[in-house]
Amino acid sequence: MKTCAHKHTGKKQELASLTGRLRRESRKITGPRAAILEILRHYPHPLTNKEIFAELPKGSCDLVTIYRAMQMLEKLGMVKRFDFGDGTARFELVGEGDDGHHHHLICTRCASVVEIEECFPEEIERRIAIANGFTGVTHRLEFFGVCPDCRK
Amino acid sequence: MKTCAHKHTGKKQELASLTGRLRRESRKITGPRAAILEILRHYPHPLTNKEIFAELPKGSCDLVTIYRAMQMLEKLGMVKRFDFGDGTARFELVGEGDDGHHHHLICTRCASVVEIEECFPEEIERRIAIANGFTGVTHRLEFFGVCPDCRK
DNA sequence: ATTTAAGTTGCAAACGATTTGCAATTAAAC
DNA sequence: GTTTAATTGCAAATCGTTTGCAACTTAAAT
Numbered sequence: 340m341k342t343c344a345h346k347h348t349g350k351k352q353e354l355a356s357l358t359g360r361l362r363r364e365s366r367k368i369t370g371p372r373a374a375i376l377e378i379l380r381h382y383p384h385p386l387t388n389k390e391i392f393a394e395l396p397k398g399s400c401d402l403v404t405i406y407r408a409m410q411m412l413e414k415l416g417m418v419k420r421f422d423f424g425d426g427t428a429r430f431e432l433v434g435e436g437d438d439g440h441h442h443h444l445i446c447t448r449c450a451s452v453v454e455i456e457e458c459f460p461e462e463i464e465r466r467i468a469i470a471n472g473f474t475g476v477t478h479r480l481e482f483f484g485v486c487p488d489c490r491k
Numbered sequence: 492m493k494t495c496a497h498k499h500t501g502k503k504q505e506l507a508s509l510t511g512r513l514r515r516e517s518r519k520i521t522g523p524r525a526a527i528l529e530i531l532r533h534y535p536h537p538l539t540n541k542e543i544f545a546e547l548p549k550g551s552c553d554l555v556t557i558y559r560a561m562q563m564l565e566k567l568g569m570v571k572r573f574d575f576g577d578g579t580a581r582f583e584l585v586g587e588g589d590d591g592h593h594h595h596l597i598c599t600r601c602a603s604v605v606e607i608e609e610c611f612p613e614e615i616e617r618r619i620a621i622a623n624g625f626t627g628v629t630h631r632l633e634f635f636g637v638c639p640d641c642r643k
Numbered sequence: 644a645t646t647t648a649a650g651t652t653g654c655a656a657a658c659g660a661t662t663t664g665c666a667a668t669t670a671a672a673c
Numbered sequence: 674g675t676t677t678a679a680t681t682g683c684a685a686a687t688c689g690t691t692t693g694c695a696a697c698t699t700a701a702a703t
Contacts, residue, residue, distance in 0.1 A: 428689085
């Protein structure tokens with residue numbers, strides 16, 4: 340039940356390391372995939388599929404291909420899906436070995452995002468699990484507020 | 492920045508109290524609305540619009556009317572919207588004065604829901620806000636795990 | 644280098660949740 | 674009762690996401 344042992348060092352992963360992970364799973368390295376990974380590895384924050392699409396050299400690939408790529412990458416544990424509550428999924432690249440579990444602080448005015456190190460206290464989570472007889476408990480947690488720039 | 496001063500006593504609200512709140516906002520008490528509130532006040536857990544629709548005596552009202560009612564009730568602060576990450580909004584009636592802020596523990600197998608008293612520690616949240624220069628910080632938090640019944 | 648089989652892609656169409664336009668209806672005040 | 678603003682139902686539109694399918698590559702086998 341390790342939940343918070345991530346070190347969010349924001350260091351870019353090598354593209355070779357990423358394609359290697361794909362190859363190991365007998366996935367093909369295609370133009371679209373390389374392009375998508377290339378975008379992801381340069382961004383420190385979660386991106387929506389549309390945002391990835393917009394960053395991609397136009398014509399690189401179809402939006403649907405991005406949806407399919409993200410589904411697959413998520414299944415392989417190479418990206419983590421985040422939900423900011425606006426009905427649009429966001430994805431962030433996850434380092435090898437890391438489970439990607441962490442949280443964000445989102446500005447409700449301008450939607451800027453800050454990666455957060457803090458996590459829900461394990462001890463309290465454990466207590467909640469036990470009190471209700473649940474096993475394998477995790478959580479989804481995001482913070483919202485007004486950022487310095489938007490505070491006018 | 493009070494976030495967790497709720498008492499989740501699960502006690503049903505009087506229908507009269509609910510309609511009173513509507514009246515005060517010069518909202519009309521209609522058949523559909525009374526029926527919807529009637530359902531909500533009997534359920535201790537968040538319901539989707541479809542679930543409310545299903546509980547309603549058939550023909551009571553259109554699904555769209557429920558969507559509109561929930562939008563309005565949310566704006567008046569009479570219901571709170573929750574997001575369990577499955578792309579479907581859920582609503583729970585909120586007591587007068589209460590802001591409805593609380594969390595849930597959801598079974599990933601059978602989707603059963605437990606209301607949770609615990610909240611993210613205010614002190615840590617304050618620290619996060621200050622560290623990043625944000626104001627008016629809150630959070631969205633839900634727990635997921637396998638319930639006793641599903642643990643087989 | 645050529646073949647081959649599995650994995651991929653684009654495009655159109657399908658989906659599910661939610662919203663919107665609009666004319667017909669109704670609650671509540673006069 | 675009349676009047677007026679709020680509300681409803683129904684159809685159609687939106688938005689994010691998924692799926693069907695035929696054409697097309699990648700990577701492994703020959």
